[in-house]
Structure formats: C-alpha cells, structure tokens
Amino acid sequence: MKEQDSGAPGIWVLTLGIMVIGSNSFVLSPILIDVARDLDSTPIAVARAISAFGAATALTSFLFARSAVTWSARRILCVGGTVLALFLLGSALSRAWWHLALCQAAIGAMVGGMLPTIYDAATANAPAGQGGRTLGRVIRGWGIALVLGVPFSAFVADMAGWRAVYLILAGFAALTVAGFARLPRGAAGPAEPAGQVGPAGPRPSLGESLSARGARPLLLICLLYMTAFYGLYPYLGTRLHEAIGASASLSGIVVLAYGAGFGLASYAMGAVDRWGARRVFPVVLLVLGAIYVGLPPATTHIAPALAAAFLWGVANHVGVNLIILLLSRRGETRRRMLLGLHTTITYGSIFLGPFLLGQLYDRIGFAAACAASALFVVLAAAVAWTRRADW
Structure with a gap:
C-alpha cells in the first residue's frame, strides 16, 4: 500500500477483512446450542469446529511464515477471501457437525495466511511515525466484530436461524474480495516491485x-x-x-x-x-x-x-x-x-x-x-x- 493509499479505501478494506475474520472466530459460541439442536448433535461436538478453525489457523500461519510464496499481498488476500466466502457458505449449508468443522478448518487454513498479510500490508507503508495509528485502525476490526458482529449475529440467529448468520458473513467476505482486488500490486512491502510479493533478495x-x-x-x-x-x-x-x-x-x-x-x-x-x-x-x-x-x-x-x-x-x-x-x-x-x-x-x-x-x-x-x-x-x-x- 502506497502512502497515499494508506487512508480510506486501503485501510478500511483491511479493517473489514479483520472484522469478517473476527466475527467468524467469535460467532459460534453464542449460537452453539442452536447449531447443535439443528444438526442433531451436542454442543461439545459442534464446538470442535472452533478447535478445527484454531488448529488450522495456527498450523498454516506457521507454514505460511516459512514458505517461499511469491504472491503479492493483493493476490493472497483475494484468493484467501474467495475461499473464505465459499466455505462460509459451506458452513451455512452444513448437515452435520463434522461438515461444519471441515468448513471451519478450510477457513482457518486461509486465515493463517491472511492475518499476517493484512498486518504486513497495514504497517509496511504507513507514513513515518504513524505505524501504531495505522495498525490501530486495522486492528479496530476485532473490536467491531465484538461490538457489532457477535450481537448482530445472535439477533439474526434468533430471527432467521443460525444458517443466516454464515450466509451474511459469506456476503461480507465476498465484499472484501472486491476491496482487496483494488489494493495496489505493491501492497506487501515498500521495496517490492509490481507483481512481486516481498522485498528483493532471498527470504531469510x-x-x-x-x-x-x-x-x-x-x-x-x-x-x-x-x-x-x-x-x-x-x-x-x-x-x-x-x-x-x-x-x-x-x-x-x-x-x-x-x-x-x-x-x-x-x-x-x-x-x-x-x-x-x-x-x-x-x-x-x-x-x-x-x-x-x-x-x-x-x-x-x-x-x-x-x-x-x-x-x-x-x-x-x-x-x-x-x-x-x-x-x-x-x-x-x-x-x-x-x-x-x-x-x-x-x-x-x-x-x-x-x-x-x-x-x-x-x-x-x-x-x-x-x-x-x-x-x-x-x-x-x-x-x-x-x-x-x-x-
């Protein structure tokens, strides 16, 4: 992200990405009983979907950090956001607890690469002396997920069922893809030529x-x-x-x-x-x-x-x-x-x-x-x- 892009469109789409990821991270807990009842399962079994998401995120973030991926931040976020939208839709269509767990594991696999990329894109080209402020605006997405995403999801679940929650999140994920596609090619780092992911030279x-x-x-x-x-x-x-x-x-x-x-x-x-x-x-x-x-x-x-x-x-x-x-x-x-x-x-x-x-x-x-x-x-x-x- 170039300095002139560090304001509205770039920062807000990164914030929206964090909000979608955060909402998915938190939303299952308050609707756990409803999901278990609908899937003819138990809350303990359905909660395994949370574990699947967390485990996949932890594993893939480590693999992502060690990989030599040569994709730009824009490409990583667009692909990740697309998979996110598809498997959030899959979560809404789940017919058994293990279907939901598999979908959440796939989402976690994408989040493991998306989160560090979002943080990287937010900090890489922040104006001098404004790194904390710029990153703070992006991390605010977690607060938005807690203040708006989780209560709204609980309300939607009461009114239209838990599946509607994941359908709405899938729609927001698709919206982030449209925003990610407008990020500059060099959004991953200041020394990065167009189309190249990282700064020149071999990765450490x-x-x-x-x-x-x-x-x-x-x-x-x-x-x-x-x-x-x-x-x-x-x-x-x-x-x-x-x-x-x-x-x-x-x-x-x-x-x-x-x-x-x-x-x-x-x-x-x-x-x-x-x-x-x-x-x-x-x-x-x-x-x-x-x-x-x-x-x-x-x-x-x-x-x-x-x-x-x-x-x-x-x-x-x-x-x-x-x-x-x-x-x-x-x-x-x-x-x-x-x-x-x-x-x-x-x-x-x-x-x-x-x-x-x-x-x-x-x-x-x-x-x-x-x-x-x-x-x-x-x-x-x-x-x-x-x-x-x-x-």
Missing part, C-alpha cells in the same frame, strides 16, 4: 528471522500475553453467571463493553507513536496485570464488571498493537515470517490458555486463574523492560 530462514534483534523476546511476550488473555476471556460469561447470576444477555453486554474499549482504543495509538512504543509497552503490560488482579472483585457487581471489561478492552488493544508493531519493525525481509509466527502463537494460545488456566478455575477458582494471568503479563513486562533497548 526461520533461524535468521528469529535471530533479528529483539524478535525472540517479542515472541515470548506474545506467548505469555495471549496465554493470559485466552485463559480468562472464555470463562468471563461463566464467572458472571456464577457470581451475580448473569443471563446470557447480561453477559453479552459485558462483552460489548470489552469490545467498545478495544475499538475506541485505536484513537489512542497516535499518542503511543508520540511517546514511543518501547516506553509504553512495559507500562501497558503492568496495567493489564492490575486489571487481571482486579477482575475477581469487579465481577461481583455489574457496574464494576462493565468498567473493568471496558478498561480490559482498551489495554488489550494497545498491547496487541504494540506486539505486532514491534515485530513488524524487525526488518522488511523478516516481517512476514515473524508476523506469521505471531499468528501461530496467538491461535496456539487458544488451546494453551484455557487448558492451563481452566484447570486452575475448576480446581481453585476464578481468582486463581486471574492471578496466573497477572503473573504471565508481569513476566512479559519484565522482559519488555529489560529488552526495551532492542526495539
């Missing part, structure tokens, strides 16, 4: 990419950060039900508060650019640690639960943005591989986080799980502080 190996200054600490921080988040977030609704008897609708309002904070935080990224990412990063991680410590008492009443969820969304947006931004600065030739590894770690944490912290939640309680999440991000803050000179 995995070892060479990991040897980039500060890369390994950033990926370690990503693992700690995402494990802390995904270890708690899936249990938020359960905690609210246990603590205050919250219904699904009331829990959904708390999720909306989180999504609102996540989306609005994109407007703060200009300040992060001015203050400097390496200065802000350890502070944001410590703030997240404080939020995790405060979640057990905050979730015993609805008002503080809403406030805590909003602040959690704000801090999480800034933290995710900083991890991606700092990884993207490890060098043009290494950027795609490192962003692919970021996606691998993120989706791998969907399994690791609930497994580790879920055990604590079941055996000791929510406070123990929150304490573990806080410990993870405090450790990440220590790494960020000691290695800040590398960034």
